[in-house]
Amino acid sequence: MTKKLFYDNSYMQEFDAEVISCENDKKGWALVLDQTAFYPEGGGQPADHGVITFGETTVNVMDTREKGGVIIHYTDSEIPAGTAVHGRIDWDRRFDFMQQHTGEHMFSGVVNSMFGYNNVGFHLSEKDNVVDFDGPLTKEDIKAIMDRCNEIVWANQTVETGFPENVKELEYRSKKELQGEIRIVRTGSADICACCGTHTATTSQAGPIVALNSQAYKGGTRISILCGKRAVEYLKNRNDDCYDISHQLSVPVEDITSAVTARLDEIGQLKYALANAKRQLMAVWAEKAETDGELCVMVKEDLTSTEIQSFAALLSEKAKTAVVLSPQGENGGKICIISTVYDTNKLGRHISAALGGKGGGRPGTYQGNVDKTADENALKELIVSFE
Template identity: 40%
Template sequence: MTEKLFYEDAYRKEFDARVLSCRPVPEKGYEVVLDRTAFFPEGGGQYGDVGEISGVRVSDTQEKDGDVIHYTSEPLQEGAAVTGKIDWEIRFSRMQQHTAEHILSGLAHSIFGYQNVGFHLSDEICTMDFSGPVTKEEMEEIEKRANEAVYKNIEVNVLCPSREELKNFEYRSKIEIEGQVRIIQIPGYDTCACCAPHLKRTGEIGQIKVIGLMNYKGGVRVTMVSGNRALCDHEKREKDMKEISKLLSAKEWELPEAVQKLKDDMERQKSEVLSLQRKLITYKAAEVPAGQKLACLFEKDLDGTGIRELMNQVLENHVTVCGVFLQKGEGWQYVVGSREKDVREIGKKLNERFHGRGGGKPEMIQGSLQGRPEDIKSFFEETVNG
């Protein structure tokens, strides 16, 4: 079994080792096993470390039957002495997120009795799923208390109690653990079984920021960033605010009112557009002679609701069949209706002839097709008259 140096010192960045085996694997390069490693394999919701071994890129790290598998871009000679170097910036960021997750999950457990039933730590965000509901205000209070733990700079303890000691040991755990149980303890905030590397002190987290809260499977899913990720999130939000402020010609503290005014203006304009469209539809429908057998209209200035309304108004003038075709890019959105005939066969023939798709009820069909307007009009008239 590989000697796991990351358990001895989570801050170890480089190490010397010997290659025990190396074999090619499809699409992943090579599987390399060393006699000792500081690369943490994927586990506990945290991705495996990346870095390099003697200049060869390590893209992922997994564990199989006690051996740590390093996936490399090039082969390494079995028996060779090598030097490993983990990507410390990525590892440290993951330790920040993971330690912060323990604090948030511990608080949710102590306050509400909820379990963390899902955890995922990527290189962009960290998500955790709690087993019960949490309001926005309650989450804000948890976030505040979590950051208090950061400011206190509490020592993070790693405990490996015996099976006998575990009988009277209270800790959180999502799964039944075989073998040695490794406990991460943040006094006053969390005690949880976990296999991943963590920070030495909570102050190294820097800041904990909850950026998302949504209902999920009877509980909530919390999205969080901490450390440098939190700083980057703040910087992006500040940049976005400045850009929005510039676009709206408003001070940053005036943005809520400016956005509300913009929303009100858009609603008013939308109402005006709808009123004008109704008038336009009435004029267009009046241009179709009443009582004729069919009408085939091609439009550009209406929307999907508008062409249905136009069709209905034309049919009210005792036109037997009406088809309205709205230009959409290089194709057409269509609606065909009748108060007297089953128009589904007309739609079927249109779709077959012009590579279309759609359907509906006997009195109305809708869909989309491709073709020149003169060809569509000619075919439509032939189909209806035929």
């Protein structure tokens, strides 16, 4: 059994210890110490990283696991058994997890007391702190939960951890039936929960607590939360985003939502007006198109896939075979063929053989891309050579 120093003091960043064993296995050197402040992955909380030093040598701890009460530090080099060492955990990483984990307890405890729902899933990583509840929560519910959590943050209440003797009489949250010694974490007035993780000493050190987006999940609700420094970093970045948008739209930051809605409406109206104007323009082009009634070929720049098809359809009312090629800047072009006399797929392939590109379609209509473009005369010659 390894002595777990993090249970006596979750704020211990450095410690002395002696190497019990160090064996090479698949994940690196599996180092066992007589005591450690490195927290092993468990209870939803990721493993500690850090370094172990002896003399002039420093060894990195890449992962920490627990097997049957023994804590294994996965290191990048060997340290012989019997060596006296000094361990130092990556404190930024650990304190972040302590803030996220303590905040998660508060959030889950408040959801439980306000709505009676249980935390049925918890995922904590360097990026995410996601909690699942077994009941629906509205946006307004989540705001009320956030308010309550932050009131408890500001009340600066003590977080107590331990193995109480009267555990059987306690009402505490737990995802599974527990046996043996049960570690209880009381997070101020927010929560009492069975948990093996590391936590901040007070509720204030885990704050602020911010809920991000939520989604309906398996009949309940999945919510991403951010606590402590993560919450502040996130809010700083989103604040920058809001002011960027405010400057770009030249409106006060509190008006950006209505300004974006107004711009999107405007874009919708412009798209509609542009589509109408293009339709009218294509009708004029079609009216003026020169054709002998057999073949009508036109080259028009920058038509969309829908437009090229509508335009070819208009031309096909005047000729048995209508071909439209639309150059698209540097990127070759689009082509559409509508014919009542040719096998349009074969004609399309014939044009592709000369101009590159590919396409397809149902009988009578071919639509595709060409790598090179051509003018109307060159295109007519190509079609005539197919005959």
